[in-house]
Amino acid sequence: MAKLIDGKLYAEALRKRIAIAVASLKKDHNLIPGLAVVLVGEDPASKVYVANKAKQTVEVGMNSWEHKMPADTSEADLLAMVQKLNDDPSVHGILVQMPVPKHIDSAKVLNTIDPAKDVDGFHVVNVGKLSTGQDALVACTPTGCVMLAKDTLGDLSGLNAVVIGRSNIVGKPVAQLLLAENCTVTIAHSRSKDLASIVRGADLVIAAVGRPEMVKGDWIKPGACVIDVGINRIERDGKNKLVGDCDFASCEAVAGSITPVPGGVGPMTIACLLHNTVKAAAAIHKVKTPEM
Numbered sequence: 180m181a182k183l184i185d186g187k188l189y190a191e192a193l194r195k196r197i198a199i200a201v202a203s204l205k206k207d208h209n210l211i212p213g214l215a216v217v218l219v220g221e222d223p224a225s226k227v228y229v230a231n232k233a234k235q236t237v238e239v240g241m242n243s244w245e246h247k248m249p250a251d252t253s254e255a256d257l258l259a260m261v262q263k264l265n266d267d268p269s270v271h272g273i274l275v276q277m278p279v280p281k282h283i284d285s286a287k288v289l290n291t292i293d294p295a296k297d298v299d300g301f302h303v304v305n306v307g308k309l310s311t312g313q314d315a316l317v318a319c320t321p322t323g324c325v326m327l328a329k330d331t332l333g334d335l336s337g338l339n340a341v342v343i344g345r346s347n348i349v350g351k352p353v354a355q356l357l358l359a360e361n362c363t364v365t366i367a368h369s370r371s372k373d374l375a376s377i378v379r380g381a382d383l384v385i386a387a388v389g390r391p392e393m394v395k396g397d398w399i400k401p402g403a404c405v406i407d408v409g410i411n412r413i414e415r416d417g418k419n420k421l422v423g424d425c426d427f428a429s430c431e432a433v434a435g436s437i438t439p440v441p442g443g444v445g446p447m448t449i450a451c452l453l454h455n456t457v458k459a460a461a462a463i464h465k466v467k468t469p470e471m
């Protein structure tokens with residue numbers, strides 16, 4: 180049976196280290212990192228995410244602001260809000276919760292955020308820095324995946340990593356991070372042929388597809404590490420259930436280690452967001468980023 184990778188436990192420990200870092204910035208530099216989150220519209224899942232982000236931001240001792248804007252907010256008004264936060268010296272991290280309503284160009288919004296405050300890591304400047312090996316604010320979920328993989332496997336150098344999914348949010352940045360860790364990276368996607376045989380070559384599988392239980396145990400190389408990013412809501416036995424992109428029971432029987440859903444990658448995202456906010460605050464104030 181595979182070792183269970185406990186993302187909840189890892190994220191808790193990371194948040195404790197972040198709280199210590201925040202306290203040291205306050206004591207040594209009179210600096211309190213601050214995160215502003217902008218939510219446009221009434222999407223229930225987004226509301227839950229934003230409330231959790233705010234709660235955990237405050238818990239580690241940082242300043243938190245929530246800006247709720249109605250669903251019919253114009254693109255110009257949202258861009259003006261982002262600009263106001265760019266100009267506010269007490270704000271070190273800005274996150275516009277995605278998805279934004281369809282009448283708003285999300286790329287335009289993301290690229291209006293000051294790259295120094297882009298704690299989601301989606302601005303083209305940060306994406307470009309990541310892909311050219313420069314220090315960057317890197318997307319949170321991919322960072323969380325690689326933290327868990329390194330914590331489980333140690334040095335990733337030379338491993339065959341297969342990333343399933345090529346989204347800007349997860350697939351592409353996680354592939355870049357694994358390349359930076361000296362993995363041999365394959366990115367598979369919806370047009371890939373014979374996905375099962377591609378995955379069978381992987382020492383490390385990152386599944387970021389959004390298809391419930393798509394990856395089966397007989398796709399997994401015995402002993403491989405499986406990081407399941409998928410969060411899919413399904414109905415089973417008359418109950419609502421959260422499942423990943425991997426069929427947990429069959430994968431667990433073959434893999435060396437595996438993240439559960441929930442409790443694997445999920446809790447890492449906010450912890451990495453807080454991590455980025457501390458990093459951004461230190462960089463903006465030109466002080467050393469505390470160890471976290």
Ligand code: NAD
Nearest residue numbers: 320344345346349368369387388389408409410444445448
């Ligand atoms: P997306 O829809 O933007 O991208 C999915 C990718 O999967 C695409 O690149 C597509 O090419 C690929 N794909 C689709 N069908 C495929 C198939 N049959 N075979 C191979 N590849 C296929 O999704 P996303 O935003 O990258 O999210 C992926 C999953 O991760 C979702 O379940 C999402 O909910 C979850 N997610 C979790 C977190 C978190 O844990 N905090 C964060 C972001 C996303």
